[in-house]
Amino acid sequence: MHSGTKSCHDQFNTQKLARAKKRGRDSTPAPEDRCRRPRKCFDKTSCIFCTKEDGLLHEFKTLGADDNVRSMARDLLDSDLLTRIEGVGDLIALEAKYHLACLVGLRNRHRSLIRNRENLPGCQ
Structure with missing residues (x-):
């Protein structure tokens, strides 16, 4: 690189930063701007x-x-539920919390679904 002159890459970044400031925000998009669909945030103080x-x-x-x-x-x-836990990582590491009744309810609904699938004709 030449000393004292800006590289093409540096000029591009400078122009990009200037345009972003002109629009009224910095050059890095806010986390909510990156998501294409609305998403409920993971909250480790609630179930x-x-x-x-x-x-x-x-x-x-x-x-x-x-x-x-x-x-x-x-x-x-x-x-x-999938929207809340999708891509947030391991629930143990994130210290996710739950009501025992809610976990039991999920397991019961799942068990019921499995039983219904097994009782359908032609599925055995």
């Missing part, structure tokens, strides 16, 4: 299932919990 903060909340502690919850949500086509 991952019902999103309420009331009652006694438990933390996920077993290694298979994350996979089990995601698998049940996919089988049930629970788009609300």
Whole structure:
């Protein structure tokens, strides 16, 4: 590189920054600008299932919990739950919390779905 002169890349970045400032914001898009669809944020102070903060909340502690919850949500086509946990990482590491009754409810709905599939004619 030549000393004292700007490279083509530096000039491009300077122009990009100037245009962004002219529009009234910095050159890095805000996190909400990056998402194409509205998404409920992950909140570790509320239940991952019902999103309420009331009652006694438990933390996920077993290694298979994350996979089990995601698998049940996919089988049930629970788009609300999938939207909340999609791409946020492991629920244990994120210290996700839940109401015991909500987890039991998810498991019961999943068990019911599996039983209904097994009882359909031609599925055995």
